[in-house]
Amino acid sequence: MTDLGSAIDVGHLFAPERQALLELLGGLNKHEWGQDTPCPGWSVHDLAVHLVHDDLRRLSGQRDRHPGAWLAATSLDELAEALDEANRHWVTAVAPTLSPRLTCDMLAWLAGPSETHLVGLDPAAEGATVSWAGPGPHPNWLDVAREFTERWVHHQQVRQAVGRPGLAEREHLEPVVDTFTRALPSSLPRRPDGTEVQLRVVSPFERSWTLRASGPGWTFVARSTQPAAVVSLPASALWRRAVRMLSHREARGVAGVDGDLELVEAMLDIRAAIVPSDAPS
Template structure:
């Protein structure tokens, strides 16, 4: 059983988003690099360094089959990821902005090439927020792109810059909602019950999770049932902030149906925390 729904093609977006990011970063002043961001304790430079770390880590373990240390004994996976990210960012503070930009230019495009050479329909690494087992590579690629997009948006907000082009957000809601079946894993419902999620505006859509004998599965479109177990609706900006814990405006969220199930859905997280 495939709980994640139909594939998402994010390959057309990687290079364009990277080019937009580098155009932004290359025009920054030294003062701009030090601006604080919504990532507590991280400046604009720190988020840029984190993005570089994500890309070189993906290439090292995926393309080059490099094995690095795993979690310490008793260390939870999210804490392990947080520690690695913080260690990398702190180390990159020793770099000048020119050196950091040079390194980012060097690796731009290589993650796109990496994903383009793979069969994205086969199972690969787990996407932890979508389930514990192996996930299809297309979902892992979409996870990569969605994280790059979120950090790019955070940079633009910190810099009070023009918003990121709307076209780059087209696959974001469709990616983050793939966490819905895993989010509902402990919700006990009879076979056939459905939970709907609607994201309005450009890049939005409608999805529903349906209870099957072996768990919840996701599909595009509104729930076929006129009375789903629960339903949530909001706009894209609120949706991605909800899924990444980036200070969403809950006043822009509408719910109906079972209140407890709605609360579970609103706790959906599509990023490692």
């Protein structure tokens, strides 16, 4: 199994995130519900309907073991294509028939069952494979943390669409960034044992993650000696790059980089969402 570092606890963040989302959506007017979001072709209403779908699929597939809720794929790119098609079908079919008010009602109703399910999972037990983190199965804590990042990112996309920033305090932002760094061990090219790389967040808080080449892969280590490559980014650029809201070139433009160029580029190509790759050829 790929080394994933120490566990991340996000259980206490689900309820306040959903409550903040419902308060935001509840205050929108008709025009704002129709605003375009960073998700191509989707309005705020479409994105909220998608979040309903996310909750339904999670409960049906993982809690209830309903086979129809999961998608089969042999690669991350193939899964991204299949999931994009499934999401598009759902939004196209449901959004025109679901009012904003009922969308909010459903998100409010689903909050309790989905949170109960997620926080009730044994964090250390093997659970669903997190496709962007390398070969699974992976521990439940990573799957639950991934679920929080999904909700938080879509929440931020709604806020961007309507010009109402929020929920970007360190309490919420740091676990998202921390979770996304767990994509690095499966993303970095092989190097001789002992080679180190370091990814640094420089604002609005400071934190670094060091990985060391070991055997066929990379492991997280507490301290760095002399990293062969260093990438420094604002947290806002790191999370947006990980979900492809920022291009490789845009991330490179705001990053501080040093050392082995191939390792630098691999860190800048971090992908921690089921989205197509856009690494430079």
